[in-house]
Amino acid sequence: xxxxxxxxxxxxALGSRVSQSKQLHQATPGSKKIVGVFYKAGEYAEKNPNxxxxxxxxxxxxxxxxxxxxxxxxxxxxxxxxxxxxKHIPDLHVLITTPFHPAYVTxxxxxxxxxxxxxxxxxxxxxxxxxxxxxxxxxxxAEVTGSNVVSVAEDELMRILILVRNFLPGHxxxxxxxxxVAAIAYRAYDLEGKTIGTVGAGRIGKLLLQRLKPFNCxxxxxxxxxxxxxxxxxxxxxxxxxxxxxxxxxxxxxxxAPLTEKTRGLFDKQRIxxxxxxxxxxxxxxxxxxxxxxxxxxxxxxxxxxxxxxVWNPQPAPKDHPWRYMPNQAxxxxxxxxxIDGQLRYAAGVKDMLDRYFKGEDFPPQNYIVKEGMAPIWxxxxxxxxxxxxxxxxxxxxxxxxxxxxxxxxxxxxxRFDLLRVGTH
Amino acid sequence: xxxxxxxxxxxxALGSRVSQSKQLHQATPGSKKIVGVFYKAGEYAEKNPNxxxxxxxxxxxxxxxxxxxxxxxxxxxxxxxxxxxxKHIPDLHVLITTPFHPAYVTxxxxxxxxxxxxxxxxxxxxxxxxxxxxxxxxxxxAEVTGSNVVSVAEDELMRILILVRNFLPGHxxxxxxxxxVAAIAYRAYDLEGKTIGTVGAGRIGKLLLQRLKPFNCxxxxxxxxxxxxxxxxxxxxxxxxxxxxxxxxxxxxxxxAPLTEKTRGLFDKQRIxxxxxxxxxxxxxxxxxxxxxxxxxxxxxxxxxxxxxxVWNPQPAPKDHPWRYMPNQAxxxxxxxxxIDGQLRYAAGVKDMLDRYFKGEDFPPQNYIVKEGMAPIWxxxxxxxxxxxxxxxxxxxxxxxxxxxxxxxxxxxxxRFDLLRVGTH
Numbered sequence: 018x019x020x021x022x023x024x025x026x027x028x029x030a031l032g033s034r035v036s037q038s039k040q041l042h043q044a045t046p047g048s049k050k051i052v053g054v055f056y057k058a059g060e061y062a063e064k065n066p067n068x069x070x071x072x073x074x075x076x077x078x079x080x081x082x083x084x085x086x087x088x089x090x091x092x093x094x095x096x097x098x099x100x101x102x103x104k105h106i107p108d109l110h111v112l113i114t115t116p117f118h119p120a121y122v123t124x125x126x127x128x129x130x131x132x133x134x135x136x137x138x139x140x141x142x143x144x145x146x147x148x149x150x151x152x153x154x155x156x157x158x159a160e161v162t163g164s165n166v167v168s169v170a171e172d173e174l175m176r177i178l179i180l181v182r183n184f185l186p187g188h189x190x191x192x193x194x195x196x197x198v199a200a201i202a203y204r205a206y207d208l209e210g211k212t213i214g215t216v217g218a219g220r221i222g223k224l225l226l227q228r229l230k231p232f233n234c235x236x237x238x239x240x241x242x243x244x245x246x247x248x249x250x251x252x253x254x255x256x257x258x259x260x261x262x263x264x265x266x267x268x269x270x271x272x273x274a275p276l277t278e279k280t281r282g283l284f285d286k287q288r289i290x291x292x293x294x295x296x297x298x299x300x301x302x303x304x305x306x307x308x309x310x311x312x313x314x315x316x317x318x319x320x321x322x323x324x325x326x327x328v329w330n331p332q333p334a335p336k337d338h339p340w341r342y343m344p345n346q347a348x349x350x351x352x353x354x355x356x357i358d359g360q361l362r363y364a365a366g367v368k369d370m371l372d373r374y375f376k377g378e379d380f381p382p383q384n385y386i387v388k389e390g391m392a393p394i395w396x397x398x399x400x401x402x403x404x405x406x407x408x409x410x411x412x413x414x415x416x417x418x419x420x421x422x423x424x425x426x427x428x429x430x431x432x433r434f435d436l437l438r439v440g441t442h
Numbered sequence: 443x444x445x446x447x448x449x450x451x452x453x454x455a456l457g458s459r460v461s462q463s464k465q466l467h468q469a470t471p472g473s474k475k476i477v478g479v480f481y482k483a484g485e486y487a488e489k490n491p492n493x494x495x496x497x498x499x500x501x502x503x504x505x506x507x508x509x510x511x512x513x514x515x516x517x518x519x520x521x522x523x524x525x526x527x528x529k530h531i532p533d534l535h536v537l538i539t540t541p542f543h544p545a546y547v548t549x550x551x552x553x554x555x556x557x558x559x560x561x562x563x564x565x566x567x568x569x570x571x572x573x574x575x576x577x578x579x580x581x582x583x584a585e586v587t588g589s590n591v592v593s594v595a596e597d598e599l600m601r602i603l604i605l606v607r608n609f610l611p612g613h614x615x616x617x618x619x620x621x622x623v624a625a626i627a628y629r630a631y632d633l634e635g636k637t638i639g640t641v642g643a644g645r646i647g648k649l650l651l652q653r654l655k656p657f658n659c660x661x662x663x664x665x666x667x668x669x670x671x672x673x674x675x676x677x678x679x680x681x682x683x684x685x686x687x688x689x690x691x692x693x694x695x696x697x698x699a700p701l702t703e704k705t706r707g708l709f710d711k712q713r714i715x716x717x718x719x720x721x722x723x724x725x726x727x728x729x730x731x732x733x734x735x736x737x738x739x740x741x742x743x744x745x746x747x748x749x750x751x752x753v754w755n756p757q758p759a760p761k762d763h764p765w766r767y768m769p770n771q772a773x774x775x776x777x778x779x780x781x782i783d784g785q786l787r788y789a790a791g792v793k794d795m796l797d798r799y800f801k802g803e804d805f806p807p808q809n810y811i812v813k814e815g816m817a818p819i820w821x822x823x824x825x826x827x828x829x830x831x832x833x834x835x836x837x838x839x840x841x842x843x844x845x846x847x848x849x850x851x852x853x854x855x856x857x858r859f860d861l862l863r864v865g866t867h
Binding site: 056057059068070071117171172175179190191199206333340347350352359 | 624653
C-alpha cells in the first residue's frame with residue numbers, strides 16, 4: 018500500500034489527475050484493515066439496539082465488513098503513544114473517526130500510516146484532522162454531509178426556547194423542593210415577537226429559520242451572500258450584510274458559522290458589547306468562535322442574559338471550564354448531532370462510502386473534504402465555504418491541489434483554513 | 443351595594459334579564475373597592491419594569507384606578523380567617539385573582555362579599571372559583587381569554603424537545619463537572635419523523651400543531667369534533683376519534699384538555715398502559731388530569747420515558763410530591779402562562795374589562811365565564827366546551843341560568859363541571 022500511495026503522489030505532482038481519478042480512488046484488491054474510534058457506551062450500550070455510534074456497536078457494520086474478508090478494529094483508546102489506535106496506525110487502510118470523541122489525526126500519525134487511504138468522519142466535521150497533511154499525503158477525507166443538520170437545528174430551537182422562557186431556574190426549584198413563580202417569571206418571555214438573528218444561514222441556519230417561522234418572530238440572518246429568494250420569502254428572514262449592524266437588533270443570536278480563522282474568537286469582548294444588553298446566545302457551532310472568558314464575564318455582568326450550546330473549547334470541557342459555572346447557562350456536552358437518528362444516518366453514510374470505496378465508485382460529491390489530496394474550492398471566491406453551514410451559493414465547484422494549483426489566489430494559510438473545510442458538526 | 447345585588451337576584455328569578463342586561467352590568471356610580479391577589483415578587487420586582495403580574499406592581503393599574511377615585515388594594519395574603527384578603531371581602535366590589543397564586547373564592551366568601559359584583563381572572567381559568575355559588579349570587583366571572591395561549595403552546599413545544607432530545611441529563615453533567623456523551627446519546631432522538639398526538643385541539647392545541655408543522659412529524663389529534671378542514675390540511679394533523687386508539691401510535695402525547703369531571707384522572711394506570719412503552723408525555727393543562735402516583739410509577743418502570751409539565755395536583759406542589767423525585771421528569775412550577783408577555787396581555791385585558799365595567803359596556807364575549815349569574819352553553823350539546831382549549835365548533839351560543847333554564851338537559855353536577863368552564867390556564 019505504501020507503494021500505491023507513493024505512486025499516487027507522483028501522479029499528483031504531474032497535475033494530471035482527473036482522468037486517473039476513478040482508478041486511483043478504487044481500493045486495491047484484498048482485505049482491508051479498517052479502524053474506527055468511537056466513544057464508549059459502557060452500561061448504556063445494551064439499553065438501545067439503535068445506539069450504533071458507540072465503540073461497542075461500531076456503527077453496526079462489523080458483520081458486513083467481516084463477511085467481505087475485511088478486518089475491523091474498534092476502540093475508544095486514542096490518546097498517547099501506547100494507546101490502541103497507535104498500534105494500528107502503521108497498517109490501517111481506513112480510519113473512521115467522530116467529532117463526538119475525536120481521535121486527532123495529526124501530521125505525525127499520517128506520516129506513520131503508510132497504508133492509509135481513507136479518513137471517514139462518522140458525522141460532520143474535520144477539526145480533528147490535519148487536512149494539510151492529509152492532502153499532502155494524497156488521502157481522501159470525507160464526512161457524511163447533512164447527516165445531522167436536522168438534529169442540530171432542532172436542538173438550537175430547543176435552546177432558544179429554554180433561554181427565552183427561563184426554563185432551568187424553574188426546573189431547579191422542582192429538584193430543590195421549592196416553589197417560587199416570581200423568581201422565574203420576572204425574566205421569562207414568549208418567543209413570539211422577538212428578534213432572532215442567525216450568524217450564518219447555511220444548511221443548519223436555514224432549517225432553523227424554517228422551524229422558527231410559525232413562532233411569529235422577526236428573523237434576521239447574516240451571511241456572505243443572500244439566500245435563495247424563495248426561501249427568504251418563505252421564512253420572512255431579512256438579510257443583514259453587516260454583522261455588527263445586525264447584533265444590536267437581536268434579542269437572540271444563534272451561531273451557525275463554521276470555525277475558520279475568520280470566525281475563531283469572532284465573539285470577543287468588543288463584539289459581545291455590540292449585542293443588546295440582555296441578549297440570549299445559542300451556539301451549537303464551535304466553542305472557539307467565542308472568547309471563553311468574554312462570554313463568562315458577560316454572563317456574570319448580565320450583558321448576556323443566557324447562553325446555551327453544546328460546543329466548548331476545548332472538548333471535553335475540563336471540570337474548571339468557566340462556562341460550567343457562569344450564571345444563566347444552559348450548556349450540555351457535545352451531543353446535538355449524535356442523537357440516535359443522527360447515528361443511524363451517519364452509520365448508513367459511512368457504510369455507503371466504504372461500499373463505494375471497495376467498488377471503486379465516487380462518493381456523493383458533497384461528502385468530500387479532501388479527494389485524493391485535492392481540496393474543493395468554489396471559483397469566484399478565495400474563501401472557504403463550509404457545506405455543513407453555508408450553501409454553495411451556486412458557485413462553480415473545482416478540485417484544486419493545495420499549494421500546487423492555488424497560486425496567487427491564496428496563501429498556504431488560507432488553503433488550510435479558508436479552502437479546506439473546518440466543519441461544524 | 444348589597445341592595446343592588448338583592449335587586450339583581452330578584453330580577454334574575456323572573457327570568458327576564460336580557461333587556462336589563464346592559465343596565466345591570468353597569469357599575470353603580472361612585473368609588474369602587476377593587477382587590478387584587480397576586481404572587482409576591484420580593485427582590486425580583488425591581489428587576490423588570492414589565493413584571494406587572496406581581497403584587498408589587500398589581501398589573502400596573504393603580505394610578506389609573508386611583509385617578510378615577512377608586513380604591514385599589516393588592517395583597518398576596520389569601521389564606522385563613524385572618525388574612526389580608528379576608529378583611530376586604532365584606533366591602534369589595536371587584537376581586538381580581540390569578541391561577542398562578544390562586545385566591546380560593548369559595549361559596550362562604552361569596553356569601554360574605556355583599557358588595558361583590560365582578561370576579562376577574564388575570565390570566566385564564568376559574569378552577570379556584572366556586573362558579574355555582576358565583577352564578578347563584580348573580581355575579582359576573584370573566585377571564586382574559588387567549589391572553590396566554592401562545593405562551594403555553596410555545597412552552598409545550600420546548601418541553602417536547604427537552605424530552606425527545608434528552609436535554610436535562612446533559613445539563614446535569616455540566617453542573618456536576620462530568621462529560622459522558624454516551625449517557626445522554628443512548629436515549630436522545632430527533633423530533634423529526636416521530637408521532638405526536640395532542641389530547642385536545644382547542645386554541646392551545648392548534649397553536650402547538652402549527653408550530654410543530656415544520657418539524658416533519660406525524661401529527662395526530664383527539665378531540666370531540668374535527669377541526670376546520672383548512673387547519674387540518676395546513677398542519678397535516680389527523681383526527682383520532684378514539685383516544686385509546688390514538689395513544690398506542692404516539693411517541694409523544696401532549697395534554698391540551700380542560701379539567702372537567704370527565705378528564706379528572708383520565709390518565710390513570712390503565713390508560714397510561716395503553717400508551718407505547720417509552721412514551722413521552724407533556725402536560726401543561728392541569729395536574730389532576732393525571733393520576734399522580736400512576737405517572738410516578740410509570741416513570742419509575744420506564745413505561746413513561748419522560749414527563750414534563752408545569753401543572754401539579756395540588757399547587758404549589760408540596761416538597762414530597764412524587765413528581766419532584768421521579769426519573770426523567772422535566773417539571774417546573776406553574777409558569778408557562780405567566781411570561782412577561784403573558785402578564786402584559788392579561789394586565790391589559792383586566793384594565794379593559796374594568797374600564798368597560800365602569801362605563802357599563804359588555805366585555806368581549808369570549809371572556810365571560812359567568813355573565814351576571816348566567817353561564818354560556820352551546821346549543822346542540824349538553825357538554826361544556828372550554829374556550830381556552832376547545833374551539834366553539836360553530837355551535838350557537840346561548841346564555842342560560844344554571845338550575846333555572848337547563849332543565850332536563852343537565853343535572854346541577856353537569857352544570858358545575860360541564861357547562862361552566864373549568865379553564866386550563
